[in-house]
Amino acid sequence: MPAIHASAALQRFRVLDLSRVRSGPTCVRMLADFGADVIRIEPPPGIDPNEAMFAADRWSGDFQNLNRNKRSLTLNLKKPEGAEVLKRLVKSADVVVENWRPDVKERLGMDYESLSRINPRVILASISGFGQTGPYAHRPGFDQIIQGMGGLMSVTGLPGQGPVRAGLAVSDSSTGLYVAIGILTALLEREISGKGQWVHASLLHAQIAMMDFQGARYLNDGDVPVQAGNDHPTSSPMGLFHAANGPFNLGASGEGNWQRFCAALKQPQWLKDPDFSTEKLRVRNRGRLTKEIQEIFSTATVEHWVKLLNEAGVPAGPVYTVPQLFEDPQVQHLGVAKKITAWQGGDRSFITQPVTLERTPADVKRSAPGWGEHTDEILKEAGYSEDAVTSLKNSGVV
Structure with a gap:
């Protein structure tokens, strides 16, 4: 042949x-x-x-x-x-x-x-x-x-x-x-x-x-990257959060996403909080911000929050196992x-x-x-x- x-x-x-x-x-x-x-x-x-x-x-x-x-x-x-x-x-x-x-x-x-x-x-x-x-x-x-x-x-x-x-x-x-x-x-x-x-x-x-941005951070800024777990090392709120029925990922980095995120969760006071007024400050005060966000997310399901946030233009998505990812309708649509x-x-x-x-x-x-x-x-x-x-x-x- x-x-x-x-x-x-x-x-x-x-x-x-x-x-x-x-x-x-x-x-x-x-x-x-x-x-x-x-x-x-x-x-x-x-x-x-x-x-x-x-x-x-x-x-x-x-x-x-x-x-x-x-x-x-x-x-x-x-x-x-x-x-x-x-x-x-x-x-x-x-x-x-x-x-x-x-x-x-x-x-x-x-x-x-x-x-x-x-x-x-x-x-x-x-x-x-x-x-x-x-x-x-x-x-x-x-x-x-x-x-x-x-x-x-x-x-x-x-x-x-x-x-x-x-x-x-x-x-x-x-x-x-x-x-x-x-x-x-x-x-x-x-x-x-x-x-x-x-x-x-x-x-x-x-x-x-x-390693891309991690290596460039060190070479140019002297910033030594370390383990950050599921948190993004330079953006917040961005990482893994827990809903009532399991974990999901949130990507509310950047000022536009941050503003849409606060509006979607009906938390306008976060926009006025001096600890959260810039990306760097949100990273520095990640512990407090994460705690407040987590209290809200624990009240509803992954499906609820992913739908709400995506409709608001804020990146969010479930955490799949390998079998689950192949069952996702978008994955199937992409062939x-x-x-x-x-x-x-x-x-x-x-x-x-x-x-x-x-x-x-x-x-x-x-x-x-x-x-x-x-x-x-x-x-x-x-x-x-x-x-x-x-x-x-x-x-x-x-």
Whole structure:
């Protein structure tokens, strides 16, 4: 079966995906959902000692979600013949994505200089834990390690609680998205120069970039961010409050929202209170303000307050569990989840791309591939004969 393009937007591009775990597959998934012909290149079963972590359970929701819209080619790069197959594929590729440790690609002859000699237009996208150079370049890096070193765990959790990891793979996912933007930028630049280039990012740098206003506060104002729990560190009233039947989030920051909030709760005296006259003062006097607000919120339900505040133009929303969020009517209207029949014959559900292109939208057209499911067809597209494919199989190259 030839490549099935999920969208017309990127269908002219071919991407070789050598990445593993989460950051790289997240990057490449975006390209695949917008129509790129993505070939996931992975070792044959039994070659990689870590395969159980990222390749064996191909029916799991996580693997399916990360690797949908891709084809799979098994290739043993430890064999010279495997490296030659990859080099032949590079000749017709637009992008190669990898997240090996920096020294691995040099050892395999897959560094940018080597690839550009094969195909001057190719773009090599590299993801690492700590960067391609520097004192930590050869360290292994997992998401939680980077959450700690990138400052996120120091500002997550309740005050005095001690470091807390975020409940999702922030550094992995953000790095993947940053690299996808870098690849698309390099493809646009190639239209002018006719040349490829090396695009690379680290989980550490991406995590610190995601710290955004927290990091900027420290660099420019000397304000050291700390754990603030469910309160926003620089805005009030903004955070988690409790209604009679459970918690909900309130975002009454800024003077306009503050005025609408006071009107909605019928508390005009707050507007005249000198302790609450500015955002900074409301943050400074958060304890007293929160206590007074909480007394009011405890008299009615989450549903009552969310409806009242939104109708008044004040941001507010319930706190969902994962099952609840997929039941929300707006989530369903947005088409956040899509179910398709997988190659194994059962149905799998996928989280769709959150950005919409009206004329050439992303889509999920097929489930994650079986291990080496498309090996024969990809090799034949690259010019290998039936006998050559059989020989590569017999020698353990594919």
